[in-house]
Amino acid sequence: MKEVNSCKTAIENCKRTKTFSVAHLYKEEKTMDMHIHDCYEVYYSISGGKQFLIDNCFYPISPGDLFIINQYESHKLTQIDNSVHERIVLCIYPDFVKRISTPDTDLDYCFSNRESRFRHKVSLDKAQQKRFLYYISKITSAKGYAHDIVEQAAFMELLAMMNALFDVNAAESNVSDYKYNQHIEAILGYVNQNIDQNISVGQLAGNFFLSESYICRIFKQATGTTINKYITARRISIAKAHLNEGDSVGEAFDKSGFGDYSSFFKAFTKAVGVSPKKYANLSSEIPAKL
Structure with a gap:
């Protein structure tokens, strides 16, 4: 090879x-x-x-x-x-x-x-x-x-x-x-536990008693990405997993935590390269374990 x-x-x-x-x-x-x-x-x-x-x-x-x-x-x-x-x-x-x-x-x-x-x-x-x-x-x-x-x-x-x-x-x-910044550890834990809910930078800042500018800055410094990009990537990850398990596009959307279908469709298609429906169809064509 x-x-x-x-x-x-x-x-x-x-x-x-x-x-x-x-x-x-x-x-x-x-x-x-x-x-x-x-x-x-x-x-x-x-x-x-x-x-x-x-x-x-x-x-x-x-x-x-x-x-x-x-x-x-x-x-x-x-x-x-x-x-x-x-x-x-x-x-x-x-x-x-x-x-x-x-x-x-x-x-x-x-x-x-x-x-x-x-x-x-x-x-x-x-x-x-x-x-x-x-x-x-x-x-x-x-x-x-x-x-x-x-x-x-x-x-x-x-x-x-x-x-x-x-x-x-x-x-x-x-x-x-694990090498954590204590604030970042808490923020990541909160995001992943509530990924199916509406999460905003303002909400996170208020929840952890930090300013929005400060929480954005320390998150970017620690992770190399923004809070919103991280949340979007995690939600797409969840949607892909559900689609591969046989869930419908609507079910994957409901479980992934996106606020509206348009945002879900655009983010998924941009990240994956195909629409959620096409991705689901491609996943269903994968042969079962021999």
Whole structure:
């Protein structure tokens, strides 16, 4: 499998092949705002140096950190600087992982099993880093006869490794590992608990006894995005999840918290690239697990 040098290309390849794609990134692409994928994302940091906001959790990024991001989880790199940031990103088609799982081994476990204290990050030691990079090299260097079998076998071993690591990581979970500004932690928690309700900057400012200008400033500094953009991304994430579960467009709209259908339609279409109805139709065409 040829590795690519763009996250967007990796996502497109993943959707086209309905399997997985690998991107090795050496320099900064134009930073995406808060966004959501239909595919799973595995993010491995080689050089570290930035910060991740995934749903309502902040994580510092160090060399050797591995992040597991589920489909529909909104995420964004924050605290962008001009330094070189080398990383590897795997985009994975969810149904592919389910198809290659067995009754005894659920390779989808680290994506689908999300308890309340779940951490998206695990820090790999030197031996684990070498093992991870070995599997990536095996996937991206496979050529000639049986290359597809070699790629899939290495990919399955990589998933088995990740599941084992995240299973241990969940048992040792400690929320003190998250790096929060106390105000931002409270704001993110409030937004996510009330995402289906009307939420405004003025309401948040009043609820936390802060001025509107101050709450907007500290939120942007901490997350790299605005409060309204974050709320919109979270609501689109919820709507996509409901549409994929078979809910009608109207039901997804009702459950996502948008104030009116016009705003929902425009925001969804702009972020996803297709209308809610077309997205629902495309989702219904995805074949069931074999």
